[in-house]
Amino acid sequence: MENREKAYLVLSNGTVFEGFSFGADAECTGEVVFTTGMGGYIETLTDPSYYGQIILQTFPMIGNYGIIEADFEGEVAAKGYIVREYCECPSNFRCDTDLDSFLKKKGIPGLYGVDTREITRMIRESGVMNGRICKQVPDDLSEIQGYHIVNAVSSVSRKAEEPFAAEGEKKFSVTLLDYGAKQNIIRELCRRGCEVTVVPSDTSAEEILAGHPDGIMLSNGPGDPAENVFAIEQIRKFMGKVPLFGICLGHQLLALANGGKTMKLKYGHRGVNQPVKEVYGTRTYITSQNHGYAVVSESLPAAARLRFVNANDNTCEGVDYPEIKAFSVQFHPEACSGPKDTSFLFDQFILLMGEIADAVR
Numbered sequence: 001m002e003n004r005e006k007a008y009l010v011l012s013n014g015t016v017f018e019g020f021s022f023g024a025d026a027e028c029t030g031e032v033v034f035t036t037g038m039g040g041y042i043e044t045l046t047d048p049s050y051y052g053q054i055i056l057q058t059f060p061m062i063g064n065y066g067i068i069e070a071d072f073e074g075e076v077a078a079k080g081y082i083v084r085e086y087c088e089c090p091s092n093f094r095c096d097t098d099l100d101s102f103l104k105k106k107g108i109p110g111l112y113g114v115d116t117r118e119i120t121r122m123i124r125e126s127g128v129m130n131g132r133i134c135k136q137v138p139d140d141l142s143e144i145q146g147y148h149i150v151n152a153v154s155s156v157s158r159k160a161e162e163p164f165a166a167e168g169e170k171k172f173s174v175t176l177l178d179y180g181a182k183q184n185i186i187r188e189l190c191r192r193g194c195e196v197t198v199v200p201s202d203t204s205a206e207e208i209l210a211g212h213p214d215g216i217m218l219s220n221g222p223g224d225p226a227e228n229v230f231a232i233e234q235i236r237k238f239m240g241k242v243p244l245f246g247i248c249l250g251h252q253l254l255a256l257a258n259g260g261k262t263m264k265l266k267y268g269h270r271g272v273n274q275p276v277k278e279v280y281g282t283r284t285y286i287t288s289q290n291h292g293y294a295v296v297s298e299s300l301p302a303a304a305r306l307r308f309v310n311a312n313d314n315t316c317e318g319v320d321y322p323e324i325k326a327f328s329v330q331f332h333p334e335a336c337s338g339p340k341d342t343s344f345l346f347d348q349f350i351l352l353m354g355e356i357a358d359a360v361r
Helices: 043-047 099-106 116-126 152-156 185-191 206-211 229-238 248-259 344-360
Strands: 005-013 016-023 028-035 055-058 082-085 109-112 129-134 162-164 170-178 194-201 215-218 242-249 262-278 284-295 305-309 316-321 326-329
Touching: 005 109, 016 099, 028 082, 028 116, 028 262, 043 055, 055 116, 082 116, 099 109, 109 129, 116 152, 116 262, 129 242, 152 326, 170 185, 170 344, 185 194, 206 229, 215 248, 215 344, 229 248, 229 326, 242 248, 242 344, 248 262, 248 316, 248 326, 305 326, 326 344
Parallel strands: 028 055, 055 082, 082 109, 170 194, 170 215, 215 242, 242 326
Antiparallel strands: 005 016, 005 129, 016 109, 028 129, 162 194, 262 284, 262 305, 305 316, 316 326
16 A cells, blocks of 8 residues: 555544545545444445445455455445555455445545544444545535435436346236335345336336336335435325335335334444344344434334334334235345345245235136
């Protein structure tokens, strides 16, 4: 790491961390969030749910297996990237390029050589705050302090409908509403015999229902769920007409459509090691998560059934809506980098669509 150029992370509370620049020769302002995964940085970097955010990795060495394009989940939507140390010479037979080159290609500024433990501790104690990766420390913090993530879903959603064929025999037709969908949601459905039609987030319920899907998938995505007024209105039109499965933002939007409320968490849940307990069972699952908002459990309607809670802070992690044939989870059952404990939820969605299909017959 010769010819290192100094760079800084300036937080909205005025704290400055000095490190070195890598990736794109640029500056950025965003919401600083930390993720605790020991692996899976490719999935993290290409997850549209990080729109408008500067990602900080708590694991000290990032990039050792390089960048593998086949593992991308979507387009890079993050504003910046912070690591303790990055690997200049990755070693993996699937590696396409290194982390530094990837960030340069995508125009994402990076910062390394800072104390990521101290930054994480500060965010945990003070809550999520804005920050700026820059070459010179600004005298005026107003731009950093005034930063807000806006138009998140519309910025990352597909602009046109896109079909994906089922693997093997087609069993069901599923419409996936793209609020910032990760590619592996599509893969999980296709490998279970689903023909998937991915539609933009601004697609109306009438258009979707006219296609007579067997089920509707509500994807993950970025931003404040309560801002998505149009999406919530469309979900209300689906309820009771077709089986629904929501993940992450889709989980939050389904709760809002049913009269629930959401709240912003102090510093969110991000990583591949988040424990989730069954409310009416004995299992605790290790899950992959990436969210800064949560459904308020106490706000759920009487017909809803709280199914999963976070074992660390008891926040809502999953809800069943048996009367309308719908369910949702806050975590990511499709995650590749993390544990696959909860991939059975896709099988549950398949069974739910099958029950409806049998009833119609």
